[in-house]
Amino acid sequence: MRKFVAYFVVAFSLLIIYGSIAFSTITHVEYEINTTLILSSLFLNLLIMFLPAILFVYLVYGRVWHELYFRKEGAIKSTIYGISFSLLFILLTSLIIWISGYNEANPLAEEIRKNMNLPLLFLIPFLSALTEETYFRGLIQMQMERKGNALVAIVVSSLLFSLAHLEYGTYIQIIMPFVFGIVLGILMHFCKNVMAPISAHFMYNFISLTISAC
Numbered sequence: 001m002r003k004f005v006a007y008f009v010v011a012f013s014l015l016i017i018y019g020s021i022a023f024s025t026i027t028h029v030e031y032e033i034n035t036t037l038i039l040s041s042l043f044l045n046l047l048i049m050f051l052p053a054i055l056f057v058y059l060v061y062g063r064v065w066h067e068l069y070f071r072k073e074g075a076i077k078s079t080i081y082g083i084s085f086s087l088l089f090i091l092l093t094s095l096i097i098w099i100s101g102y103n104e105a106n107p108l109a110e111e112i113r114k115n116m117n118l119p120l121l122f123l124i125p126f127l128s129a130l131t132e133e134t135y136f137r138g139l140i141q142m143q144m145e146r147k148g149n150a151l152v153a154i155v156v157s158s159l160l161f162s163l164a165h166l167e168y169g170t171y172i173q174i175i176m177p178f179v180f181g182i183v184l185g186i187l188m189h190f191c192k193n194v195m196a197p198i199s200a201h202f203m204y205n206f207i208s209l210t211i212s213a214c
Contacts, residue, residue, distance in 0.1 A: 006059035010139070013052040014160075021166050035115050042127045049135035056139060068138040069194040078191040082199030089183055089200075090207055093176065102172070113212045125205035129198045133184065136161045138194040141185055154185030180204065 057067035065071075136157045144153035158181030165177045184197040 002059045006056045009052045009055050009059075013048050013135075016048050017164060021164065024167055033115060035117070035120070038115060038120065038124070042124065042131075045131045046127065049131040053134050053139040068134055069142060069188070069192060070138070071193050074191060074193050075195045078187075078193035078196035079199040081191060082187055082196040082201075083203050085183055085187060086200035086203040086207075089180060090204060093179075097172075113209075116209060116212075121206070121209055124209060125202045128205055129201035132161065132164070133188075133194055133197040133201050136164075136181070137184055137188040137197045141188055145189065150189050154182060154189060158182050158185055 053068060054064050058064050061067045140160065141153045141157035144156060158178050161181040161184075162174050162178035165173045168174075184200055187196040187200060188194065
């Protein structure tokens with residue numbers, strides 16, 4: 001019964017995540033981006049990603065942080081790996097985009113930039129990295145790895161991660177998260193510590209927001 005409830009919680013969270021994205025994509029509802037909406041979205045992500053991940057592992061394993069790979073062992077090394085690979089990824093992708101001359105407007109990102117302030121500059125990367133990496137890497141990827149092939153787990157979690165960015169409405173915001181998701185998945189697989197993808201994700205978002213705010 002506990003496992004049934006656990007899987008129901010995750011299935012329900014997936015339904016909310018991708019159902020809302022499908023609805024907004026189909027209806028093209030326009031809304032004003034402001035600080036309140038940004039903070040509300042961050043809080044909502046905690047409810048539909050972070051909380052279900054905690055409930056799942058508690059119901060299945062009876063403990064939380066160790067099963068979500070929040071582990072003291074190797075935490076510093078994992079953080080260093082995460083930051084290093086994130087910086088390398090930013091450098092390589094920026095070079096590729098610059099050489100290709102690719103340019104695509106991103107209205108949602110532009111609206112977020114207009115509302116940027118110093119607290120949000122840290123809060124957005126931290127909460128988005130914490131919730132999304134706990135959910136997609138600590139929960140989905142590692143649960144799939146326990147039951148099957150690691151490569152499949154990395155690809156599936158990366159695909160789900162990229163589809164969660166459909167609301168941005170640009171090709172680059174679908175392709176880039178998928179490729180970055182592969183990097184995050186590889187970090188998670190080898191480090192076995194969620195601090196690796198969290199630190200990488202935080203660094204990527206922080207640098208992106210800092211550059212866009214300048």
